[in-house]
Amino acid sequence: MGLEIENVGVRFGSFEALRSVNLTVDDGAFVTLLGPSGCGKTTLLNVIAGFLKPTSGTVRMDGMDISDTRPEARDTAMCFQSYALFPHLSVRENVAFGPRQKKVPKNEIVQRVSKLLDQMGLDIHAEKLPNALSGGQQQRVALARALAVAPGIVLFDEPLSNLDAKLRDQVRTEIRALQREVGFTAVYVTHDQAEALAMSDEVFLLNKGVVEQSGAPREIYFRPRTSFVADFIGAANLHVGKIKDGAMATPFGPLGVRGADALNKTVCWRPEVVRLGGDLQGAVTASAFQGGHLDLFVSAGDQTVRLQVPGSHEFDVGDEVSFGLDPENVVVLADEGHVDA
Amino acid sequence: MKRRHISTILAIAVSFALFFWLAIPFAMAVMWSMVDPGHPWSYPDILPPKLSFERWRVVWETTSLPTAMLNSYTLAPVAGICTLLLAAPTAYAFGREEFRGKAIAQVVILIPLVLPGFVTAVFFASLLLSLGIFEKYPAVLLGHIVLYMPYAVRILSVSFSQVQDDVVNAARDLGASPFEVFRAAYFPVLKPGIFAAFLIVFVLSIEEFAIAFIVGVPDFTTIPTILFSYLGFEFVRTNAAVVALILVVPNVILMLVLERLLQSANPASVSGKG
Amino acid sequence: MPRYLRIVLLLTPGLGLVVVMMSMVIYRAVAQSFGLYNFGGEDILSLAHWQEMFDNRRYWSALRWSGYIATTSALLSVALAYPLALWLRRPFFGSTILSAMIKAPYFVPGLVAAFLLINVISFHGFVNEFMIWIGLWDKPVRMQNDENGYAIIGLQVWKQLPLAFLLLLGSIQSIPDSVLHAAQDLGAGTLARFRRVVLPLTMKAMQAALVLIFIGAAGDFSFQAIAGPARKNSMATLMTQLQGSNYSDWNGAAVVGVTLMGLSLVGAVALAGFVQLMTKFTENVR
Structure with a gap:
């Protein structure tokens, strides 16, 4: 599913979190929103998910204006930094939450959930509560839960920041492989430039509420347009x-x-x-x-x-x-x- | 932006509701207490015809209110101090020691809170009767200590658990005597908890009715039992208004102080780290 | 000194005193209800006092009445506290003062609360005058000591709502935003989020609130004595009447006291169980 952001601005009181952001994401692409903390990348993600209403501008999905669509009606699914798993539901129930809300037929839910749990290696943990799992496993549940609604766009909010370095590399590869296999469009927020370069088809580098530069990882790295880009990415x-x-x-x-x-x-x-x-x-x-x-x-x-x-x-x-x-x-x-x- | 309007309207509506919820009842009590004995307030007057403090003087001079206040205000601080002293060791064990059955002990201490107050009062009286204890003051005092022990233990055990081992060890490491260790490492952290625990026992003891009524009556009167005497069989609205205000106003002020203390008793402000 | 001895010594003055006193009081109540510690005559272990009470209409009437008042007050307080707690979950302009006003009645002693209310609802009190003034009623309505106990329930709610509010607010505030966002993101609307996320995650607080309010209201004396219907008794007023100077029926009072403890226990378990079932049920409704 394609995504277009047009002149989106977000203002909190006198603070401009986003100033007229424009970006286009092709169907099936994996893009990252990269930038230092406070650059507006998470704000932009929340605008795409619908948690935040932009002060100005439009958000389109597959050409349809969804600026006024409530989050629950949007075809997006988010993987949260804190995982945000439902602590009172088992792993299986967590994954089944979305399809149940979307009124997917019961037997299809069962199938879809089992398949995802198998795919993620979570089948043996299916009946456990999230608190009984390790960080990496919780991360997988969060991803499985997001994918269970078969979303057009998966939004990742720094999903790896709570994992240790070694696990981070492994999960990073897994996410990318899964994205290729399933074919969803991914918008991935991170402040880690190595992560952005390694994973993305296209990187959008944000600074102080504007897109400073966008392009393929190599282009961003070797052809920085501004001193900020040159300085932020690599040495x-x-x-x-x-x-x-x-x-x-x-x-x-x-x-x-x-x-x-x-x-x-x-x-x-x-x-x-x-x-x-x-x-x-x-x-x-x-x-x-x-x-x-x-x-x-x-x-x-x-x-x-x-x-x-x-x-x-x-x-x-x-x-x-x-x-x-x-x-x-x-x-x-x-x-x-x-x-x- | 429509949502914001709705929430503003809601806020105004609820503020009005709460105005009626709080302001009207208290305003009526104040007015009733200030009705001049010579000019009764009766239907259809919207407000009392004449306001004066005459009623306050009459109640003070002709009833046993002074004795009741003396009883209440000498009982409460003693109850507060005794409860604190008796609660401290248990609170220390709850806050700083690990032992088998601790979870159960922490639930058992709450029993006085869940047992109906009048059941406690009546059978405490029955107990005193067969033990041949007829001294009212110590009897009511003991009742209040037991009844409010859970509050003191709860508050103090939180305070004890916030004392940092490192600070205790540092004090000992630097050669402090046990008293010095207490003064340097424990007391600053415990202080808000000690005040809070004392205050809550004090306030609750002033308000307590069941034990004071069942055990204390007729020769040991407290403010609530006096108030009840004007609300029960003989309903004297103006006298009740005076006594009610004497009971409630200091307690509300103390409760506000208490809330401040409980807020400052949180770990971040005591240990200096978030 | 061995460790366990140290712990026992530490616990003795506080926990020990509470355990000794409370178990003596409870034992006393139970024993007297079976005819022991008889002040009037000989100690005979018997069921006679229970039987006597079971034949007494006032006993059953008081039991029903206290159960009714306690259940209604608990459910009503929680039902009102939920929306307030959800609404005041995030700070906004004026929210602090609103919470403070909701909490205030908690600090007002029960007797004072009863007095304040009867002033407001009395025959020529504020409510009557106000309703006549705006023209909704054409003559004053008698609300004090009403047969349905609305005045008592109103008082209980006035005094106990803050407790439910505080418990629920704490519990609701501890649900991370991201969890609610996640539910919304996965397609859950406002109602679904409440049913499937907020309700199950605040169930414990709701149970605690219901149980505490139920126990408090079941054992009520002051509100009943001051604002209750003249011909009805609550368990506590019946107990004090029996034990009081007119009757001195300690054994009868003991039966009522033990029943009141039983009512508190049964009510608490029933309400907690009811909440658990209801939560499970609403959670699974599609």
């Missing part, structure tokens, strides 16, 4: 200055840039696109061996950049290092930006 090195004749002067030396001449521009590059040897130079201020690679912090003047080089190299603090960049990999950002000290 980025930023320089501010004048672009003249395809280069920007930096304390490390002239940096080759593919861009028109401009007075005040910010450029950005990722630590891993660097190669050792080249016309940029600085002194190592810190190095951290990470196994497969080595993180180097290199300073010149009042600036420090981060380089990622193969783990086989060795550097001591104080060593001079020269490095180079392909102008292809240096992105000119749209905003004026700033460089964090």
Whole structure:
């Protein structure tokens, strides 16, 4: 089921949680709403679910305006951060809750619930109460409960944030596999950029109530449009200055840039696109061996950049290092930006 | 936005209902207490023809109200202190010790609350009669202590459970004597609970009617038994109004103080962490 | 000192005193109802006092009356407290003062409450004057000491509603928003959410409220004596009459007292069970 958000704004008193958000989700796509806390991503999710009425704008599902439709009548199902399982109902009853409300015939409910419980590996826990289950199992029940209504769109509100790191990776893979298999449209809220990059067909990065950039994970990562995006996703090195004749002067030396001449521009590059040897130079201020690679912090003047080089190299603090960049990999950002000290 | 309107209308409607719920009954009691003996308030006057404190003076000078007030207000603080002292060890055990049967013990302590008050009073009187105890003051006092023990134990055991082991251990670690440990680690946390428990026993003892009536009458009068005497066979509305106000006003004020105390007795404000 | 001895010593002054006193009182009531501890004559263990009471119309009438008042008051208080608690679940402008006003009658002693009410409902009291003034009634209605006990039930509700309100409010507030949202998201409308989520999750609080109000109202003396119908007795007023100076029938009073304890117990169990069944039933209605 497709989803369109058009000029949606949400205001709490004088605080603008969302300012004219536009986004389109294709049927069957897995998209993430990514951003720091307070960026409005959960607000947007609540607008889609219908828990929150937007102050302005429209929400459409499959072309139908559902802005005034109550949550219980929308074809969405949410997986909550706290799981929000019904504590008084068994796992089976939790999963059967939705279909019962939607007046699905009894024998079909039984079949559908059993199939989901099998699929999720919950069949042996079917008669237990949610409190008797581990966090990962509760997470699965929440997902099964959401899927039991065969929703057009499944909404995920940071569903993995209460799981430990190892389990998180596993459940992440499971959710994505299940989404491909069942074919539902997924809108997934997270503040974890690694999660967003790993799972999504498309990432919507929100900041202060607006969509700062959207695109495929690779595009967002390698082609950030603004300094906020560059900074929020992965590690980025930023320089501010004048672009003249395809280069920007930096304390490390002239940096080759593919861009028109401009007075005040910010450029950005990722630590891993660097190669050792080249016309940029600085002194190592810190190095951290990470196994497969080595993180180097290199300073010149009042600036420090981060380089990622193969783990086989060795550097001591104080060593001079020269490095180079392909102008292809240096992105000119749209905003004026700033460089964090 | 339509929903907001509905809720505003509802709020106004309920405020009106509550105005009638509280304000009218109390206003009528105040007016009845201030009816001037020389100008009776009778149908069809909407308000008393003349308001004065004459009735208050008459009740004070001609009835046993002063004695009853003396009895009530000497009984209540003693009941409060005795109940606190007797409840403290049990509360400590409930709040800071683990033992078999604790859950049952915590239910058993509530029995005085669920047994009908007049059953307790009548058979407590019967017990006193066969034991040959005819002293009214200690008898009513004992009755109140037992009746209100559950409240004191409940409140104090919550307070005891909020004392942090770390703080107790730190005090001991720094060489404090048992008294110093109590003063430094226990008392600051227990203080609101102690006041709250004392206050609730005090207020309930002032209000208590069953035991005071069955055990105390006729020679030991308290404010509620005086009030009942004006409400029962001989209905004297103006006198009853005076006594009712004397009974209810201090108690309502104390109850408001109590609610404050119970709020401040929560763990976050006592231990300083949320 | 062995641990268990320490615990026993700690429990003695508080719990110990309560257990000793209360069991003596209860034992006393039961024993006297079977003819022991007889003040008037010899101690004879017999069922005579029970039989005597069973033949007494006033006994049955008081039992029915107390059961009726207690059940009605408990159900009515809870029925009124539920919507109020649901409504005041979230703070809004003025909600604190509303809750405070709902809670206030809880702090008013029973005798005072009875006095306040009879002023309001008396023959020339506020209600009558008001109803005549707005033209709904053309002459004053006699409401005090009415035969149906509406005045007593009104008093009980006035005084006990706060208890039900506080218990239910606490319980409703402890249901996380996300759980209610989840139900809504899965297609449950307002009524379905109440039936299938709120009701089962607040069942314990509702049981507690019903039981406590029932026990309180079943043992009522003051309201009955002041605002009740003159020719009816509650169990407590009957008991005090029997024991009082006119009769000094301690054994008869004991029978009534033991019956009252039985009524409280049976009523409490019945109401709690009723709520459990009703919740199960409404929960499963599709």
